[in-house]
Amino acid sequence: MKKILWISLLFITACATGGSHEGASQNYLVESPEKWVKLNSNKYLIFTRESAFEQYILIQQRPVDKPFKHTKRTFDKGMLPQEAAEVIIDEIISDRTILNFRVIENAPAVVNQYDGFKVVFTYKNKEGLEFKTIYYGFLQGDWFYNLRYNAAENHYSEKDIRTFERVLKSFQIDASQSV
Amino acid sequence: MKTFILTLLLCFLSVGCATTRALPVYEESGLTVEEKKLLASAAEEQAFLESSGIIYEDEKLEEYLHQIVSRLQPSSVRDEIHFRVKVIKDPHLNAFVLPNGTIYMHTGILARLNNEDQIAALLSHEMTHVLKRHALMSSWGRDAGSPAFLGHLGKIGDFLALLGSIGTMASLSGYSQELETEADLVGMAMMSAAGYDPKEVLRLFEHLTREKEEQNIKEPFFFGTHPRVERRIENCRQFLGTSFEETGPGQNIERLFLERMKEVILDNASLDLRAGRYDSARRGAEKVLKTGQDDARAYFLLGEIFRQRGGSADYGKAKAFYEKAISIDPKYPDPHEAIGLIYYKEGEWVLARQFFESCLALSPHPPGKAYIEGYLKKCVRRGIDS
Numbered sequence: 229m230k231k232i233l234w235i236s237l238l239f240i241t242a243c244a245t246g247g248s249h250e251g252a253s254q255n256y257l258v259e260s261p262e263k264w265v266k267l268n269s270n271k272y273l274i275f276t277r278e279s280a281f282e283q284y285i286l287i288q289q290r291p292v293d294k295p296f297k298h299t300k301r302t303f304d305k306g307m308l309p310q311e312a313a314e315v316i317i318d319e320i321i322s323d324r325t326i327l328n329f330r331v332i333e334n335a336p337a338v339v340n341q342y343d344g345f346k347v348v349f350t351y352k353n354k355e356g357l358e359f360k361t362i363y364y365g366f367l368q369g370d371w372f373y374n375l376r377y378n379a380a381e382n383h384y385s386e387k388d389i390r391t392f393e394r395v396l397k398s399f400q401i402d403a404s405q406s407v
Numbered sequence: 408m409k410t411f412i413l414t415l416l417l418c419f420l421s422v423g424c425a426t427t428r429a430l431p432v433y434e435e436s437g438l439t440v441e442e443k444k445l446l447a448s449a450a451e452e453q454a455f456l457e458s459s460g461i462i463y464e465d466e467k468l469e470e471y472l473h474q475i476v477s478r479l480q481p482s483s484v485r486d487e488i489h490f491r492v493k494v495i496k497d498p499h500l501n502a503f504v505l506p507n508g509t510i511y512m513h514t515g516i517l518a519r520l521n522n523e524d525q526i527a528a529l530l531s532h533e534m535t536h537v538l539k540r541h542a543l544m545s546s547w548g549r550d551a552g553s554p555a556f557l558g559h560l561g562k563i564g565d566f567l568a569l570l571g572s573i574g575t576m577a578s579l580s581g582y583s584q585e586l587e588t589e590a591d592l593v594g595m596a597m598m599s600a601a602g603y604d605p606k607e608v609l610r611l612f613e614h615l616t617r618e619k620e621e622q623n624i625k626e627p628f629f630f631g632t633h634p635r636v637e638r639r640i641e642n643c644r645q646f647l648g649t650s651f652e653e654t655g656p657g658q659n660i661e662r663l664f665l666e667r668m669k670e671v672i673l674d675n676a677s678l679d680l681r682a683g684r685y686d687s688a689r690r691g692a693e694k695v696l697k698t699g700q701d702d703a704r705a706y707f708l709l710g711e712i713f714r715q716r717g718g719s720a721d722y723g724k725a726k727a728f729y730e731k732a733i734s735i736d737p738k739y740p741d742p743h744e745a746i747g748l749i750y751y752k753e754g755e756w757v758l759a760r761q762f763f764e765s766c767l768a769l770s771p772h773p774p775g776k777a778y779i780e781g782y783l784k785k786c787v788r789r790g791i792d793s
Contacts, residue, residue: 300683304718308752310778318681324497328460335777352459 254289256373259398261285261391275395277388283379285392287399290372298322303372309336312367313345316374320349328352339375340399342366350381360384364396375399442506442543449505449542456495456511463494463514468671472512472530475523478601479531481538488537492530494671498678498687500618504533506542518675518691519614522664524598524607531594531601539593541586591639592646599650606647612640621686665698676708685716703736710745722749740770744779751782760786 254273260266264275264285272288274280292303299322301315313334320326329351337346344366352358358381365374377392379385438446456462472492480490490508498515505511510533520526536542582590595605616636665672676691692708710728713721726749729742747762763779763786773779 299681300685301681301715302683306718306752308748308778310748310775318683322682324461328458330460331774334774336781356455 255371255402256287256289257398257400257402258287258375258395261395264391277391278383281380282383283377283385283388285395286374286376286378287395288374288376290374292367292370292372298324303367305367305370307367309343309345309366312365312372313347316345316363316365317347317349320351325354326351327354328358337364339364339366339373339396340401342368342373342401344373357381362389362392368401373399373401439543442540445506445543449507449509453505453507453509457493461495461497463496463671463674465494465671468494468517468668471667472526475527476510476530476534479527479534479597479603481597481600484538490534490537496674496678498675498682498684500615502529502533504536506537506540508534508537510534514671514675514678515687516614517668518672518694519618520668521610521661522607523660524603525611525614527598527601527603528594528605528608528611531597531603532590534597535590535593536582536586539586539589541582541590587639588642591643595643595646596650608643609640609647612636612643622684662698665694666700669695669698669700669702673702673704673708676705680708680711680715685712688712701735703732703739703742706732706735707739707742707745710742714745714749719752722753725749738769740766740773743769744773744775747779747782751786754789756786756790760790 258273261275261277264277267274267276267280272286274284274286276282276284292305295302296315296319298320299315299318301318303312303315307315317331317334321329329349331347331349333346333348335346337344344364347363347365348361349363350358350360359378360381361376361378363374363376365372375392375396377389379388469492472494473490476490476492480488488508490510492510492512494517495511495513497513498518499513500516500519502510502512502516510530512529516529517526520529591608595608598605598608619636672691672695676688679685679688679691688708689712692705692712695702695705706728710725710732713725713728717724726746729746732739732742733746743762743766747759747766750756750759750762760783763783766773767776767779
């Protein structure tokens with residue numbers, strides 16, 4: 229039922245994109261990928277080429293002190309990128325619906341000029357479908373920003389990764405926007 | 408007394424209460440259509456669980472648990488049900504059994520128990536659900552399928568969402584008051600017949616009650632939905648008082664037991680740490696140290712708890728535990744990296760560099776290698792600048 233609602237929401241609010249977009253109620257700007265559709269919400273900005281169950285690029289900004297759903301660990305403003313990556317991995321591992329979780333890469337990374345981390349991982353959902361995610365994240369002031377490319381195993385493509393990298397490169401924090 | 412308990416157990420297993428069918432379980436000729444369906448669902452769910460990466464792989468531990476099951480299993484049904492025990496990597500306190508006799512115990516509950524009798528208490532309870540065909544009774548609609556039962560499913564955790572069959576779901580979510588009470592009482596009779604101390608059931612309940620209070624949860628899975636834990640404890644006390652006055656000490660040899668369980672306790676403490684359950688993680692690490700063994704990994708975990716939970720205020724305590732871990736096992740790379748991280752954050756570039764370098768010398772390819780190499784470059788640069 230949740231899925232149906234989600235898909236309906238996607239089609240109702242989706243629109244063709246291109247050009248610069250800011251997250252709704254957020255203080256960042258990104259260049260939207262051409263010919264991908266956008267779903268904007270208060271929680272995240274999401275683009276998909278076909279459908280979100282096949283692939284998506286997601287950009288999210290969350291308060292540093294906001295509790296996670298599955299782990300009781302929390303961010304701390306003074307955390308190193310490695311420590312922030314640990315918290316994200318622990319949140320995913322503690323989610324009991326994420327199966328066969330495997331970290332392929334966990335390394336420091338720079339998003340625009342911000343020091344952060346890059347974690348690449350695979351997992352299966354309860355239906356046995358395998359997904360692969362490239363997850364960039366960094367802490368900046370009171371916020372944790374993350375940009376992800378997620379695709380089902382048979383939809384994961386180098387072309388989409390290049391698109392994601394262009395989005396990543398265009399990411400900017402808009403200091404003029406107070407949140 | 409032993410004869411009395413054996414007689415009591417035989418009565419339970421062969422007659423049961425009015426609502427329980429007394430046929431031996433899984434005797435092919437006696438299988439109903441519902442039972443076949445239930446077993447097919449159980450086999451599917453078992454295959455799913457065991458391919459999902461959540462099984463804790465430790466052959467020796469499984470063998471040990473299987474020995475306890477064999478000792479508990481009444482000889483009258485030994486050939487009819489082949490119980491298996493698997494351990495799930497999960498720090499929450501739970502255990503459940505599929506109708507085909509496969510018992511799943513979370514690392515969380517194994518790590519909390521103090522002796523073999525307490526494991527026997529848990530296993531005998533789960534075995535009774537199979538021996539008395541509780542899942543089948545639930546699939547007949549006495550428990551499962553009712554609006555109350557289905558409504559309950561959404562509230563007891565997302566683990567249930569992984570499994571599909573209503574009949575087998577009951578084994579996770581708990582059965583009715585009558586069936587849970589039966590599992591408690593028959594379980595105690597099985598324990599006593601096998602030479603375990605049934606009074607340890609009360610200690611098992613104490614662990615679960617403590618978890619319930621600490622984690623602020625309504626009822627852990629194992630308690631099921633009915634009756635409430637207080638009532639189950641009271642039922643067990645009464646049963647103990649009337650039937651088991653003369654039982655011996657059982658296998659209540661805590662130190663030997665904890666030595667055997669050391670690895671699973673520490674692995675579970677790591678899972679607790681990942682879930683941010685710091686008090687549980689600390690209890691696990693300290694439990695291992697209480698056996699009188701100095702264990703480097705236990706001290707490292709205590710260091711991690713203080714580094715992760717307390718932030719800079721607890722760095723001193725964290726460093727002391729890491730240093731203790733290094734003193735016990737100088738070749739253990741993880742505490743070197745962790746101390747390096749603390750010194751790095753404190754701006755102690757020379758000390759940080761020293762520990763990062765010693766970490767890489769001990770383990771040339773640690774999981775955090777890319778980060779460590781970055782820290783080393785900065786340490787060198789900042790060390791020169793200062």
